[in-house]
Amino acid sequence: METAYETKKQSPAKAAPKVKRRKTGTFRRDGIKLLLMAIPFVLLAFAFHYVPLFGWIYAFFDYRPGIPLSQAEFTGLATFRAMLSDPEMLRVLTNTLALSFLAILTAPLPLILAILVSEVKVEWFKRLVQTTSTLPNYISWIIVFSLAFSMLSSEGALNQILMNLGIINEPLNILGNSDRVWSVQTMLLVWKTVGWSAIIYLAAIVSIDSEQYDAAKVDGAGRFRSIWHITIPSIMPTFLVLLLLSISNLLSAGFEQYLVFTNVMVADRIEVLDLYVYRLGLVLRDYPYSTAVGIFKSVISVLLLFMVNGLSKRIRGESII
Amino acid sequence: MVRKMSVPDMMFSVANYLFLSLLVIVTIYPFYYIFIYSISDSFEAQKGVYLWPAGFSLESYKTTIGLRGLPDAALVSLMRTVLGTIITVLSCSFFAYLITKHEMPLRRLIYRFVLITMYFNAGFIPWYLTMRAYGLQNNFLLYILPTALTGFYVILIKTFIEQLPQSLEESAKIDGAGYFTIFTRIIFPLSMPIIATIAVFAAVAQWNTWFDNFFLVEDPKLQTLQLVLYNFLNQSNSIANMTTQEMTQNAEARTMTPQSIRMTITMLVTLPIVLVYPLLQRFFVKGIMMGAVKG
Known part of the structure; x- marks a missing residue:
């Protein structure tokens, strides 16, 4: 105990050799001052991130809004047991995993876009592509919904154009088609994020030593072989990190996106875990069950993060978090 | 060749x-x-x-701007963007500065305590009940307080401050300047590149956030532009009804279809982003690169 305390007290002074010459008294007083100034921030983090964790207790009681928790009956793990036999849970998990996996499948698209952009030699065109393709990253899902609605709804521009050209007679119901909702939502996600995600890869490509390309050219390698043997291997580490991160977010399929795009026709197939938690809680007012599903999600997400981090350490010798 | x-x-x-x-x-x-x-x-x-x-x-712009609730919503969105950005930048940067001071006791523990918040989430209902317990329901502070201290921004600023030359701070200290003075006079001005980046990140996030408004604010005086647009798109809320009401009352507005109004509101919500877009692009790219370096 004693020694542990000693080393702890010593280490700050060792780490900051410049203040060593000052008297320990001032040093300690400075430390207290700093600590006092840091307290409001610690409280802020505590209030908005740690305090809500105490709300997990609702999952273990038969709580109804309006009655104080102290009068609610303790139910133990009954709510969690009920969750395992809930057929809704199966449907919601299927939706969540399907949409997440589709998103992961599209992960190579930004990489491909980055390679295509880097192959453009006309500077202004390159900039045009980069500027326009990143714009959707900065707008909210509500705006995306409004844009998608004006393009894809039954009176939308796309249907009008196709009908005027005589390609179709009846307007396509793109946003209200239950069978296609997963692929439509994935395409919307790609539309919003592909340009932005490509920027990370583009930066990685720019940092590749151009001598490598020159050497390859001397050796008689064409464009495709240069891409395959130089560009792709150089950006693979970045790709892997982002892929691993997206796996740790498996259960957090975009809440805002599916909330704005939900409608009566597609509701069954677009309801992801987060939407279910919201419906259980605020619409059906079943706080204990909603909290239990939320706990389930949080715990699995943290476990996935640890797993993915371990995997990254093993593969790259570097952790993500 | x-x-x-x-x-x-x-x-x-x-x-x-x-x-x-x-x-x-x-x-x-x-x-x-x-x-x-x-x-x-x-x-x-x-x-x-x-x-x-x-x-x-x-005409559609005239009508839309004249819609009841819309100027208020624009003001709320503007206020949350400006105030939210200021408070986030100030608290993240000051906290990041404190964390770089090695003489602070429990420094690593405090830093971790704040950083870990990036990786877990209590869930929807616990969040909802906590905010209500704090009295943040129908309260403007809901928009700006919870994001005041954001782990990711703290990492970025701390990394930046650590590579500033120590000598300036040392000499100020010999002259008797306290931590707060050193921060406001030296550290903060020198950190402008990263501060600007964070400010842009925070401002875009503030402008685009609407779920707090959606779940916890019903007060018509505190609606954000994003939510007004959302309600209008859903045709389910009072704003949409208000529009049809206005349209029947106002002879001039009768020449307006709901589609035109929807397009116009969308334009009004998107325009600020498009206008500052070149700036956004530069700072966002810089920020994400620094983030990528740090992991």
């Missing part, structure tokens, strides 16, 4: 340019469409707008 392109290379180039042009069109056209629709004559536009505005009229 031979500068001539081989045939497959040539084909690749052509295909590449075509594909990327298509991508540009698919990205930009929806924005362009909304824009020309919003400046078209409302009823002409209903027959179809593709490349050029159908007729020209700014």
